[in-house]
Amino acid sequence: MSDLAAADLVEQLRAENAQLREKLAAALLRIEAQEKLIAELRERLGQNSQNSSRPPSADPPSAPAGSAKKKTGRKPGGQPGHEGHQRAMAPRELVRKSTTVKPKACRKCGSALDGDDPDPHPHQVWEWPEVQPDVFEWLLHELTCKRCGARTRAKLPPGVPRSGFGPRLVGVVALLSGAYRLSKRLIVDLLGNLMGVPMSLGSVSACEQIASEAVAKPVQEARDYVKQQGVKHADESSWFEGPRRAKVWLWTATTSLVTVFLIRASRGKDVAHDILGKVFGVLVSDRWCGYAWWPLRWRQFCWAHIKRHFQAMAECTGEAKAIGDGLLVLEERLFELWHRVRDGTLKRNSFKAYASRIRVEVRALLRRGVHCGHKKTATTCAELLKSEPAMWTFVRLAGVEPTNNHGERAIRPGVIWRKLSFGTNSRWGSRFVERMLSVVQTLKQQDRNAFTFVTDCVAAHMRGQPITGSLLPRAN
Numbered sequence: 001m002s003d004l005a006a007a008d009l010v011e012q013l014r015a016e017n018a019q020l021r022e023k024l025a026a027a028l029l030r031i032e033a034q035e036k037l038i039a040e041l042r043e044r045l046g047q048n049s050q051n052s053s054r055p056p057s058a059d060p061p062s063a064p065a066g067s068a069k070k071k072t073g074r075k076p077g078g079q080p081g082h083e084g085h086q087r088a089m090a091p092r093e094l095v096r097k098s099t100t101v102k103p104k105a106c107r108k109c110g111s112a113l114d115g116d117d118p119d120p121h122p123h124q125v126w127e128w129p130e131v132q133p134d135v136f137e138w139l140l141h142e143l144t145c146k147r148c149g150a151r152t153r154a155k156l157p158p159g160v161p162r163s164g165f166g167p168r169l170v171g172v173v174a175l176l177s178g179a180y181r182l183s184k185r186l187i188v189d190l191l192g193n194l195m196g197v198p199m200s201l202g203s204v205s206a207c208e209q210i211a212s213e214a215v216a217k218p219v220q221e222a223r224d225y226v227k228q229q230g231v232k233h234a235d236e237s238s239w240f241e242g243p244r245r246a247k248v249w250l251w252t253a254t255t256s257l258v259t260v261f262l263i264r265a266s267r268g269k270d271v272a273h274d275i276l277g278k279v280f281g282v283l284v285s286d287r288w289c290g291y292a293w294w295p296l297r298w299r300q301f302c303w304a305h306i307k308r309h310f311q312a313m314a315e316c317t318g319e320a321k322a323i324g325d326g327l328l329v330l331e332e333r334l335f336e337l338w339h340r341v342r343d344g345t346l347k348r349n350s351f352k353a354y355a356s357r358i359r360v361e362v363r364a365l366l367r368r369g370v371h372c373g374h375k376k377t378a379t380t381c382a383e384l385l386k387s388e389p390a391m392w393t394f395v396r397l398a399g400v401e402p403t404n405n406h407g408e409r410a411i412r413p414g415v416i417w418r419k420l421s422f423g424t425n426s427r428w429g430s431r432f433v434e435r436m437l438s439v440v441q442t443l444k445q446q447d448r449n450a451f452t453f454v455t456d457c458v459a460a461h462m463r464g465q466p467i468t469g470s471l472l473p474r475a476n
Helices: 003-045 167-178 184-195 201-214 216-227 269-276 303-314 318-342 348-370 375-386 405-421 427-445 450-463
Strands: 142-144 151-153 231-241 246-254 259-264 282-285 299-301
Touching: 167 184, 167 201, 167 427, 167 450, 184 201, 201 216, 201 427, 201 450, 216 246, 216 259, 216 269, 216 427, 231 269, 231 405, 231 427, 246 269, 246 405, 246 427, 259 269, 259 405, 259 427, 282 405, 299 303, 303 318, 303 375, 318 348, 318 375, 348 375, 405 427, 427 450
Parallel strands: 231 282, 282 299
Antiparallel strands: 142 151, 231 246, 246 259
16 A cells, blocks of 8 residues: 555544544533433422422322321320310200100119119210201282372382392301302202202302302401511412413411411412512511512521422432432421420520521531532522521521411312312402401301301391401400
């Protein structure tokens, strides 16, 4: 082979080698990108209610049990030494019929017995009464004028309902729908089968609207009250409204004794302003941006949500996993101390000192997480560092809870209602939902009777009188 041919061959081999290197580099880039995509998809596939904001109802069968308690080895039911709970005896005035029963012979020797027991043992049987609806009738005469021949029908006396249903029946319908979440068809069936009251689906809707209008004033007063409270919890969840089931949002703001709801088309800060009012007191919530206008110093992030972020980090690999594991250990230590504060075995000043040390360690791990190389972990850590003061307000101020359990428990009945009914068909239907949820939840917190309250409001509304019922806490 000549020198010229050999030089050409070498040049050709160099060119091919360069091309192969370029292809290899491109292939390695593609493999790296695909590995990142696979890792992201695996993380997404592994998301559940313990490491993300997904609700427990969306968990797959393979998801770990939520808050499963450790097995104690004890049998179900009451434990030895536990004081039993018996149904309270009905007062004498409620006993419809009392029957005296005496033994005829001694259980030991068979001798005849006589006399009376000064303190006989009562055995009471509760029974559902046969229900017959009360029907009241007004015969409206229509008379002819002898002078001009015009016919005039009498008008209903003041206070008589213009609809075909009285205040108590309207209250029953409102609670069956608003408290017990029965569908309109089930309400019709129940009233007919159990109470002998014939009612159509349209009449159920009419009763709901009457009740909604009757409690509107007390609910508005409750909303104004919540805005002025020193500590309030807030949460929101999706809802559906209208024939096309447009997506809207169910909001709640709750305090220790009053809870209110709104259904609005937006999940933004405008609705948060509407339900929370101006900045006043401490707001406990998740990290949703709709609450970002509330000052960090007066916010408390829900640690249950923060723990989910830590859990998601711990399920990664490498540095992100180490950071997540460390944060979970600190979170567990923090809540062990918090539970001791609540049960009175640790003074609050001591808790503050311990929590300040934990805070330093948490901050150091979050700073490490920003540079850990895992994109999602780095983003979460950066966001938590940016709003870090809102993680520790419960340490600084007494009376503030570290979780938003109060708000999440308050909104849960609304979520169940949405799942059963698929939302509401109209705006006035949404007003009924938000008002009845406000009434039922608030009265439950205050241990008051919702049926009595709704019935009284409806009765006053039908008579055209001022609504005097109030959802505000009663003075002791």
